[in-house]
Amino acid sequence: MNTEHILDAVHAKLAESDHPNPDAAMIADLIRHEAGVISDRDVFALLQKLRHDSTGVGILEGLCSLEGITDVVVNGVDQIYFDRGQGMEKAQLSFDSEEHIRALATRLAVACGRRLDDAQPFADGKLRRPDGSSIRVHALLDPPSDSGPLLSLRMLRSAATNLEQLTQRGTMPEEVSVFLSAMVAARKSFVVVGGTGSGKTTMLSALLAKADPRERIICIEDTAELSPAHPHVVNLVSVGANAEGRGEITLAHLLRQALRMRPDRIVVGEIRGAEIVDLLAALNTGHEGGAGTIHANSLSEVPARMEALATLGGMSREALHTQLTAAVEVIIGMRRTATGRIVSQIGLVRSDPVTIEVIWDARTSGSQGLAIAERWQR
Structure with a gap:
């Protein structure tokens, strides 16, 4: 199953759709149509990935909701750390690729009203959350980073x-x-x-x-x-x-x-x-x-x-x-x-x-x- 191909096709169909706020059932039908034979478990995984790619802070959402969390940093595909008062702890999470990190960083920068691309490879801004808190976002692309795209989130309460x-x-x-x-x-x-x-x-x-x-x-x-x-x-x-x-x-x-x-x-x-x-x-x-x-x-x-x-x-x-x-x-x-x-x-x-x-x-x-x-x- 070519996950990226399916998701790209679903994104395209949603963009062409007349429904401004499609529900999960509609999106699941689109996934099944593009994927052909697919299990319910795989449909759920793709739905979750779509949500991560379009809302909140993506796969980092769970970390940002932890009690006492102050910082989340991404140093690489499988190098995600968080701090909740006892120093940096390694998270059991990973991105699919460096492009996945870059896509998330770019989306967060745009949400903060900032630009992030090869001409402006770093951005710093504030993202407001539905619960009234905010996240300070800092992103740095490669280059100048020699370790791939870097992302730093600071919880502001x-x-x-x-x-x-x-x-x-x-x-x-x-x-x-x-x-x-x-x-x-x-x-x-x-x-x-x-x-x-x-x-x-x-x-x-x-x-x-x-x-x-x-x-x-x-x-x-x-x-x-x-x-x-x-x-x-x-x-x-x-x-x-x-x-x-x-x-x-x-x-x-x-x-x-x-x-x-x-x-x-x-x-x-x-x-x-x-x-x-x-x-x-x-x-x-x-x-x-x-x-x-x-x-x-x-x-x-x-x-x-x-x-x-x-x-x-x-x-x-x-x-x-x-x-x-x-x-x-x-x-x-x-x-x-x-x-x-x-x-x-x-x-x-x-x-x-x-x-x-x-x-x-x-x-x-x-x-x-x-x-x-x-x-x-x-």
């Missing part, structure tokens, strides 16, 4: 998580939750730092939900992930250049536009380049309570990391330290552990030159510095 739920899950103790709530209420500018998958975006979204409902929050991201439970949030998403190298809209461009949109709080989902210069400038011109995330493994690495990013925007080390001291007050460190994601440290920004004073550390549980929240509450 931050919209359904608030600070109270994070506290109940053990992300932080109650005293830290109280401190962070007071920080947001006092309109202190803050940055959430941590490694990949440490929960930075989830924490940022939960904290923004604590902002006064009368405030206007403008979130600027490369891929829309922030969905805080707040009544007045505007999301701006960067746009990559087209095949002709035109039409690019960067985070820095969006930051400048945000300043003209009457923001109460300006938030950058992930600070990763020259936009740090515009963000610090915005936070130093009366826009209190701004926030963002940045990749750093510990609080002590933050000054050096920001120095490197500021250099991309033409800002000197001295200017960065001056701007940072005036713009950002609190640094929140996130860490991924074997049992989940936790707040690992909280620090305050000190100057000349910039250093981070750790006022709370999960390893020592020292909380003397959290008393500063009492002054903010007053």
Whole structure:
């Protein structure tokens, strides 16, 4: 039985059909007509493959529905891995061929409003799910990949998580939750730092939900992930250049536009380049309570990391330290552990030159510095 030939013929018949939403029985009849003598089991297998080829995330659908799943990655035809909090696990699944992976990656990219082909061999976007969650999709074709088409899926469920739920899950103790709530209420500018998958975006979204409902929050991201439970949030998403190298809209461009949109709080989902210069400038011109995330493994690495990013925007080390001291007050460190994601440290920004004073550390549980929240509450 030539499976691909049968499926191609069925696809063609469905395209010519007057029925916009053919049911399973109709499709099964088409399969039997094209295949001739075929068992019910084979018909079901072809129906399942048709569904995988046209809806959801294909054969990865079951993995994406697992409890606690955060990531699914495809490294090859039979190299599918997933993460549900205990590190990468190998899935007992496989694609038919590299062309099958490429077809799925292309379909997902198009569903995200992105282009993926030989002229644009990588794509990054967000796919909305019927259950209200979203999946961040990243695809990379061959070339430049030397391992065939690669696909990475990240489950995004931050919209359904608030600070109270994070506290109940053990992300932080109650005293830290109280401190962070007071920080947001006092309109202190803050940055959430941590490694990949440490929960930075989830924490940022939960904290923004604590902002006064009368405030206007403008979130600027490369891929829309922030969905805080707040009544007045505007999301701006960067746009990559087209095949002709035109039409690019960067985070820095969006930051400048945000300043003209009457923001109460300006938030950058992930600070990763020259936009740090515009963000610090915005936070130093009366826009209190701004926030963002940045990749750093510990609080002590933050000054050096920001120095490197500021250099991309033409800002000197001295200017960065001056701007940072005036713009950002609190640094929140996130860490991924074997049992989940936790707040690992909280620090305050000190100057000349910039250093981070750790006022709370999960390893020592020292909380003397959290008393500063009492002054903010007053």
